[in-house]
Amino acid sequence: MITIIALGLLAMSACLAFQVLASVFAARYFAQASRQPLGPKPLRGIFLQFSILMVVLMMGNIVQIAFWAFLYRLLGAFADFETAMYFSGVTFTSLGYGDVVLQGRMRLLGPLQAANGLMMFGITTALFISVIQQVTAKWNAAESVRTNVGG
Template sequence: MLRAILTGFPVLVLCVALQAMFVSASLRGYAYFQANPRRTPITQWSYVRALSAVMLLMLLGNFLQMAAWAVLFLLLGEFNDYSTALYHSAVNFSTLGYGDIVMSPRWRLLGPVEAANGILMFGVSTAVMTAAVIDQLKFSRAKNPKNAPP
């Protein structure tokens, strides 16, 4: 049991670092968008583009984390091909838990470790996207106080 946790720990640390990089990039890009409204007029479509960029960056970060776990599964000899390892990783990371592909008893505990990693990282991604939406609502209200709810 301890062997599986210690084996997964470096990938877990890598995932935290990847998430931090993608959160930072998303928030920096979004802050740049908000701070430079003169370059492009602020319209509904500019909001849609900004939020879409944040969402896509966060999804890309999560996908790269799934890919990192899949590489670990291949290195451990759990799967013969990358596509199966990636599928299993995505099922674990997203906490779906289909159970159609099961790892060997020796490394089976890596599944819940990856699931814990995934649910935490999806939570962080959701928080970043929610923060961007709330910021856009505040910006809209400040720009157009007539449309603000009572």
């Protein structure tokens, strides 16, 4: 039991490293993009920035789901990678259908992965909210300049 929990905590640490990499990459992209003016069609630019940010952050989560799936396959929990990936995705997102389950002591990994997914999506959400706040401030500043110049 202790070995499985230790393995789960190690996997969680690896996922945090993946999340940090995706978050840093996303933050660097957004820092560069935010230095650009909003342009004549600001909503299009904002949508593109948000879309890229979402894809980068989701890729980080997908890598983590695949990492857990690889771990499950390595431990022999599932016969094929597709099933392991499906179980991992359902668990990481805390969706929990229950149609595919872990057996024996490995069942302890499920709640650890679910807790890990909640934390990682929390980090993803926090970064996304931060970006929304920055874009909103930039939008308001640009609107203020336009209003003062035009009126």
